[in-house]
Amino acid sequence: MATIKSLDPRVARAELPTEPTEVVLNPEEQWETYEVFHQKKSGARHIHQGTVHAPSSELAYTFAKEQYGRRDQTYSIWVVKTSQVFTVENDNSLYKTVPEKQYRNAGFYKVRDKIEKFKRQMNEH
Numbered sequence: 001m002a003t004i005k006s007l008d009p010r011v012a013r014a015e016l017p018t019e020p021t022e023v024v025l026n027p028e029e030q031w032e033t034y035e036v037f038h039q040k041k042s043g044a045r046h047i048h049q050g051t052v053h054a055p056s057s058e059l060a061y062t063f064a065k066e067q068y069g070r071r072d073q074t075y076s077i078w079v080v081k082t083s084q085v086f087t088v089e090n091d092n093s094l095y096k097t098v099p100e101k102q103y104r105n106a107g108f109y110k111v112r113d114k115i116e117k118f119k120r121q122m123n124e125h
Helices: 009-014 057-068 111-124
Strands: 032-039 047-054 076-081
Touching: 032 057, 047 057, 057 076
Parallel strands: none
Antiparallel strands: 032 047, 032 076
16 A cells, blocks of 8 residues: 655554545434524524534534634524525515615614604794
8 A cells, every 4th residue: 555655744654555445334324404593692692603513402502602702702503514504596576665674774764853853943932
């Protein structure tokens, strides 16, 4: 069996074959992927951080804590099986229900103007 020549002694000791070999994986050896969502503080939104591979949800949570929860401030972590994430092809017609959605913005209601008017009236009296 030929070995790969490497400056790294760990690779040299492994005596890896130079010929390609067929790899057969057991289904038990193939871990599922989980999407990781991280929340920095209470009330903040969860933000997608990345993916982990794990044999169970519990271990995915543990891996996610180690990988994504150690460095930043962490309030909460969610893990979701990638196979359970549902998405729809990017169909813009689904989101074109109302052309103007100003009613969703706080500035639309002009509350600040009413407050200022009320304060002026109170100062005059």
